[in-house]
Amino acid sequence: RRLGFEEVIFGASKSVALLSDLLKDYVEKNKNVLITKLQAEKAKHLLEDFKTAFYDDESEIFMLSHHEISDESPTRIGIVSAGSSDIGVANETYYTLEYMGVKSEVIHDVGVAGLQRLLDHLEHLKTFDILIVVAGFEGALPTVVGGLLPQPIIAVPTSVGYGTAKAGETALHAMLTSCANGITVVNIDNGYGAAMSAFRMLNLIEK
Amino acid sequence: RRLGFEEVIFGASKSVALLSDLLKDYVEKNKNVLITKLQAEKAKHLLEDFKTAFYDDESEIFMLSHHEISDESPTRIGIVSAGSSDIGVANETYYTLEYMGVKSEVIHDVGVAGLQRLLDHLEHLKTFDILIVVAGFEGALPTVVGGLLPQPIIAVPTSVGYGTAKAGETALHAMLTSCANGITVVNIDNGYGAAMSAFRMLNLIEK
Amino acid sequence: RRLGFEEVIFGASKSVALLSDLLKDYVEKNKNVLITKLQAEKAKHLLEDFKTAFYDDESEIFMLSHHEISDESPTRIGIVSAGSSDIGVANETYYTLEYMGVKSEVIHDVGVAGLQRLLDHLEHLKTFDILIVVAGFEGALPTVVGGLLPQPIIAVPTSVGYGTAKAGETALHAMLTSCANGITVVNIDNGYGAAMSAFRMLNLIEK
Amino acid sequence: RRLGFEEVIFGASKSVALLSDLLKDYVEKNKNVLITKLQAEKAKHLLEDFKTAFYDDESEIFMLSHHEISDESPTRIGIVSAGSSDIGVANETYYTLEYMGVKSEVIHDVGVAGLQRLLDHLEHLKTFDILIVVAGFEGALPTVVGGLLPQPIIAVPTSVGYGTAKAGETALHAMLTSCANGITVVNIDNGYGAAMSAFRMLNLIEK
Amino acid sequence: RRLGFEEVIFGASKSVALLSDLLKDYVEKNKNVLITKLQAEKAKHLLEDFKTAFYDDESEIFMLSHHEISDESPTRIGIVSAGSSDIGVANETYYTLEYMGVKSEVIHDVGVAGLQRLLDHLEHLKTFDILIVVAGFEGALPTVVGGLLPQPIIAVPTSVGYGTAKAGETALHAMLTSCANGITVVNIDNGYGAAMSAFRMLNLIEK
Amino acid sequence: RRLGFEEVIFGASKSVALLSDLLKDYVEKNKNVLITKLQAEKAKHLLEDFKTAFYDDESEIFMLSHHEISDESPTRIGIVSAGSSDIGVANETYYTLEYMGVKSEVIHDVGVAGLQRLLDHLEHLKTFDILIVVAGFEGALPTVVGGLLPQPIIAVPTSVGYGTAKAGETALHAMLTSCANGITVVNIDNGYGAAMSAFRMLNLIEK
Amino acid sequence: RRLGFEEVIFGASKSVALLSDLLKDYVEKNKNVLITKLQAEKAKHLLEDFKTAFYDDESEIFMLSHHEISDESPTRIGIVSAGSSDIGVANETYYTLEYMGVKSEVIHDVGVAGLQRLLDHLEHLKTFDILIVVAGFEGALPTVVGGLLPQPIIAVPTSVGYGTAKAGETALHAMLTSCANGITVVNIDNGYGAAMSAFRMLNLIEK
Amino acid sequence: RRLGFEEVIFGASKSVALLSDLLKDYVEKNKNVLITKLQAEKAKHLLEDFKTAFYDDESEIFMLSHHEISDESPTRIGIVSAGSSDIGVANETYYTLEYMGVKSEVIHDVGVAGLQRLLDHLEHLKTFDILIVVAGFEGALPTVVGGLLPQPIIAVPTSVGYGTAKAGETALHAMLTSCANGITVVNIDNGYGAAMSAFRMLNLIEK
Numbered sequence A, B, C, D, E, F, G, H: 001r002r003l004g005f006e007e008v009i010f011g012a013s014k015s016v017a018l019l020s021d022l023l024k025d026y027v028e029k030n031k032n033v034l035i036t037k038l039q040a041e042k043a044k045h046l047l048e049d050f051k052t053a054f055y056d057d058e059s060e061i062f063m064l065s066h067h068e069i070s071d072e073s074p075t076r077i078g079i080v081s082a083g084s085s086d087i088g089v090a091n092e093t094y095y096t097l098e099y100m101g102v103k104s105e106v107i108h109d110v111g112v113a114g115l116q117r118l119l120d121h122l123e124h125l126k127t128f129d130i131l132i133v134v135a136g137f138e139g140a141l142p143t144v145v146g147g148l149l150p151q152p153i154i155a156v157p158t159s160v161g162y163g164t165a166k167a168g169e170t171a172l173h174a175m176l177t178s179c180a181n182g183i184t185v186v187n188i189d190n191g192y193g194a195a196m197s198a199f200r201m202l203n204l205i206e207k
């Protein structure tokens, strides 16, 4: 546990054999571990050997022994997604936070093309400490949210879209050039990174 | 006059000598002409010889004998700009429409980071036949307008911004990937093209 | 039905399970819905449960209960395609318009490398209110059409081609930089968006 | 004052005339204002009319009536710069924070090619609530800092460098792909945005 | 004289001092030389020392002792330009051919947005051995010419345009992806290279 | 047969059904046809119905009734390839020329990293009317050949390579920026286009 | 054996048939050969015919008759990898060196986000003649190593990562813009090239 | 002096004031310093205060008290440049090496388009320990040199060229994708970096 962060492995370009070895090591040491971007096919193999592990298809998150957070603990973080296609990335954030012991809530499908839906959620969104805003296509949602609410906003561009969406590059650039004040951004589809930066901020309060 | 469009010359990469020859030709034939993207330095030279011509610094539009449109004629087109830095492009649209005999109105500085300003203008925006929406930086304005209003929307990305704004590319791509229905787009800083496409649409009604 | 637009879902990055839930919801509420960019494999699964639905392989359009338009209604929109490889995008426009209750006609394979074919169709093309021009490779067709005809022209770049075609980027940029007057452009392969912007224009006439 | 943020104007693409009008308006209303990215040439003109204003050459920051922060108030934010060429961006952050009433300290020239210098500052860096890390060239500094320290880290890529530095794009992408946990990023040369996002975080603690 | 090509120097990034030395060397050896892309400012200095030299402002071509070609020799090559902004590149081709002893003719301003102008020139264009087609903006002219005429066609993209013209990249890519048969392409603004490749082809006939 | 070119179809993005219809049409009219970039899977289906057709796996060329050229006819065109991975593109040129009735010869694997091999072929290369030079990776071969030989040179970049080869873009750009005189270039992997432009040149001699 | 380099073939875009022919040729001539980037599927086929050959799944290296290097020979080259996902590229370097008769050692997973691990290896790293540093994601490792150690450093960017990692482009650009002194770089994933350049340097000492 | 490297400052983005302070500091401490990429205008100011300093216009190198190397010391490094436009970068390498106490020789204008010139120098080039090969445009020279000579080769792409030369990007990518064995590459125009990496290699021999 470096700096209070739990162990995390990037799964996308590791072989099942290598991942299996790493997991055995963690099991032996009685430690938790989270694997990100683990393809379903590879997860299937690992789940055979690590039966208590948890895997979420949408987010490709794999966790060795995950613990749900008690219902009493307060919900600190709101994860707002622009479209229902962004569910994978929203879930990556949700489960990473859970893994770090932080409770969050996902509010789905609040795209700016239908502004009313966002305005309807405004009072609810005010209750969170931090907002993580997930959007693909033109990535305009963080700008609009940032103009309406004062909390820290972590924007996550997703690779949802086609043509000029450029696999998330347009959303990324739009978020970085946002004319709303003080929005910060993480890598395309990096729901995991958004969770970790939120965790750094929560530490700040607890200090 | 091809297809009802008045003559237009692209001024940016022509020498003063060449432009002067072309203008003399138009004067002799008693014809109007509009020059786009004419640098101030070159305009200064041409204004010495063509004293009745009109030049607008912000938009770099030069017109041989321009006629203001009578106050009685209806205002058909609303030009909405996201920030006051977009004034040059908004003016290029305004003067091109004027040149084509079409009256328009510019509504400045209605950026999405301050949503209220846009909502305040909503009733007024409903009165136009066509909306031309001009925005730089992240280019989110056409998406929000497109989700609120049913008219034809012509989006014009501008090169205002820095870094990831990429000289208008990000606004362009954001507008093209907009998840609002049926927005069309023209080249970066192409206020002239937006005016011309609006002109094509107005012809459609008059038919 | 927001702003008179029927419901539309982006199908490419949603799972069958999620789409199935959404469709059930629409069926219950007795509403129509159109899904764009739905991969054939996923369509096959959905057609098993929603037997009256319509699916077109070329365009990947899926519609819950589509109604053909009566033969008497006038054909408002001409969809001109540069090559027979562009059929998928042309069909996406055609079926989206049909879904919105608008009759259109597709004129195939009128590429500029064989100019005569275009000139042969000229009289016919004059009869449409709006022209939607679909082209891949170098995307020159909208420029040539725009120089010959005065109607509103919506250009749709397609991802047809290889190498420097850059998956539609070259056609897109060529259309945006067109030196023909007043052409507007939508995203690469966005036949759906072209239909929706035509719909906005038709509303304008009806007003 | 929207959401508690003071007024800020983007100066780079506005004319002196327009800026002068805006400033007069603020003076009349007895309000503060900060202008970012104001070219020295334009600043010189404005300083003639607004004699009490403050202008910093390195950062191109212009402030109407700025107030230094009392020495007693705690220094909340550490601004770490990789090289002395990054001073402009570091200062943009510093003065924006000052404008918002927040005290910060700049630690210069702590590049990763000379790791010892960074290690020497480690104990001092631990004392800040938030770290803003500014770097051009390969942009590696936030990754190394992020691996050593647990605070929120806002990374600011700068356009310092040449060739493959690509005017800040490489530093930006390096920071976004950082394998250190939970780093967030703002636009290239956006020292202002970094300050504003730090301000959002400080609000969080005060809540 | 390598392979029958006369000496050519790339002038853009050489200092006046270096160029002056090179020219003196040629003068001493009684040889011709052509300098391409020579900025006006530098040409002015060189013309003071080399009084018989020829310099053309539009094309930035500088020639030591150029000989006009006799009126009787046949005109082998047609240089077709899309707009009058392309004159610099057309001239670079014209003077390079002249330098190589080949007579050519420039036909200006035959853009595809006004198809009739091109059709009017068709019979004349048939008389040339080779066609060099110069175009900026969307670069569609070579495609249309290539569909109408059977000669070798060398397409030259120019950097004329703005925004998505991308300093000639869009015209270049459009020409390379042309769906007309057998068009070949040279670098952006490379009128010199087009002349040289035509020279290779003429050698072929003479063989 | 437009301009003397035989019929050619782009096969990559057409369905088997559509291609089959087109082929039947040609068979009925007793015409030849060549299909380029036809995937092996689709070719297999078509070969079942069109048993006399010819298909080459390497180049993905499909021809309805192709005729080998008599051994007596002179070999006009040399196709030089840099590596044996470029065989597909070299074959595309070879078969297209054959289809047009032109005899050519492929000289394989003459990369510039082993200069001696090229120098060994020099005398043989001098015997051709036209040289088509095919290269992937850094695409340096046309430059070296162009510096040694005076014939028309058509350079064909291929998508062979990885990383910074950028799917042929680097070879393309290297060929276009070649400092050898008068090289012309076609699209990445466009062996077909190279053949067609050679055909235009051969017409020139025959005239 | 040109310049002392053993024969090497690029396997990725050659067919099994072609590779098999080439290998037979080498076997007959009693020569060694190494194939790089050979896909597992194709390797399986070749291993059936060439039973003594060696194939490594991670690096896709295939060698005809490879000889392990005696344990006594000194280990000249340290291969440092940033993450365990970089194993494929590290192995490509290792086996290529082995093929050239040079002994090396791989030190895995020394990423800069956990600086301590690197510092722990420092003394060991000092013992090598040359360091080859392999890293994906933000590619910061060579910069940090280059600031700490005086040997020649060959940096190898890998395509490990997602989004803004841009398939290795970001690591490549970061390494090229490194502010550490005198780092040289090879192509993305080019473990083979790194080995070859190390071989050139070792020759230098032996001279 | 870190790792034996003398002090070096990147001059391009530092103000004269800042540089002057830094230089005074070095003078006081009796240390040498080299400034790279120092614009002529700024150098002029600094030379007034530091009269013994050396400045080279072509390379923009500024050195405090530089010592020429004795004629007796052996010439270790050959710097080969493709064109006389590359002189600036070649000089940057030359003077940096001189600053480090290493003698080198520049061989100018050995472009591959005139292969004979390179072959003429071959015997001379064999005498150097290390070759630094500088080229702009298509950047093919290192590939050809690398195929002919066995020494370590450090390739330096320059920003000489226009259009598809892309300010050195094409030469850079061509060098990285070179099919010659074991070439390493530094940043565009980075003559300084090439010298430093040669210095690391020379240390290796001396060890």
Ligand SMILES: Nc1ncnc2c1ncn2[C@@H]1O[C@H](COP(=O)(O)O)[C@@H](O)[C@H]1O
Pocket (backbone or CB within 6 Å): A008, A009, A010, A011, A036, A037, A190, A192, A193, D178, D179, D180, D181, G083, G084, G085, G109, G113
């Ligand atoms: N999806 C992800 N995006 C960015 N960084 C990640 C991701 N998953 C894991 N990491 C980071 O990468 C490191 C693991 O890399 P590795 O050693 O290759 O598994 C971890 O320490 C994490 O900090």
Ligand SMILES: Nc1ncnc2c1ncn2[C@@H]1O[C@H](COP(=O)(O)O)[C@@H](O)[C@H]1O
Pocket (backbone or CB within 6 Å): B008, B009, B010, B011, B036, B037, B190, B192, B193, C178, C179, C180, C181, E083, E084, E085, E109, E113
């Ligand atoms: N700013 C502009 N953007 C795009 N097209 C333009 C612009 N200004 C003029 N044009 C078009 O370009 C043509 C003029 O090009 P030229 O003959 O070079 O002046 C005109 O017919 C216009 O249709």
Ligand SMILES: Nc1ncnc2c1ncn2[C@@H]1O[C@H](COP(=O)(O)O)[C@@H](O)[C@H]1O
Pocket (backbone or CB within 6 Å): A083, A084, A085, A109, A113, B178, B179, B180, B181, C008, C009, C010, C011, C036, C037, C190, C192, C193
């Ligand atoms: N092919 C498409 N291209 C662009 N936008 C689309 C497309 N299909 C659907 N949309 C829009 O995206 C919205 C649906 O997004 P979602 O909620 O993710 O299904 C719809 O309201 C449409 O406005």
Ligand SMILES: Nc1ncnc2c1ncn2[C@@H]1O[C@H](COP(=O)(O)O)[C@@H](O)[C@H]1O
Pocket (backbone or CB within 6 Å): E008, E009, E010, E011, E036, E037, E190, E192, E193, F178, F179, F180, F181, H083, H084, H085, H109, H113
């Ligand atoms: N405008 C140009 N574009 C491309 N190549 C050129 C140009 N001008 C000259 N060259 C070529 O570049 C070589 C001269 O380069 P240099 O030795 O730097 O003057 C000549 O041999 C020409 O073949």
Ligand SMILES: [Mg+2]
Pocket (backbone or CB within 6 Å): A082, A083, A084, A109, A111
């Ligand atoms: Mg939605």
Ligand SMILES: [Mg+2]
Pocket (backbone or CB within 6 Å): B082, B083, B084, B109, B110, B111
């Ligand atoms: Mg504003």
Ligand SMILES: [Mg+2]
Pocket (backbone or CB within 6 Å): C082, C083, C084, C109, C111
């Ligand atoms: Mg066709």
Ligand SMILES: [Mg+2]
Pocket (backbone or CB within 6 Å): D082, D083, D084, D109, D111
């Ligand atoms: Mg420093």
Ligand SMILES: [Mg+2]
Pocket (backbone or CB within 6 Å): E082, E083, E084, E109, E111
């Ligand atoms: Mg014109």
Ligand SMILES: [Mg+2]
Pocket (backbone or CB within 6 Å): F082, F083, F084, F109, F110, F111
């Ligand atoms: Mg080979």
Ligand SMILES: [Mg+2]
Pocket (backbone or CB within 6 Å): G082, G083, G084, G109, G111
């Ligand atoms: Mg690791």
Ligand SMILES: [Mg+2]
Pocket (backbone or CB within 6 Å): H082, H083, H084, H109, H111
């Ligand atoms: Mg030269």
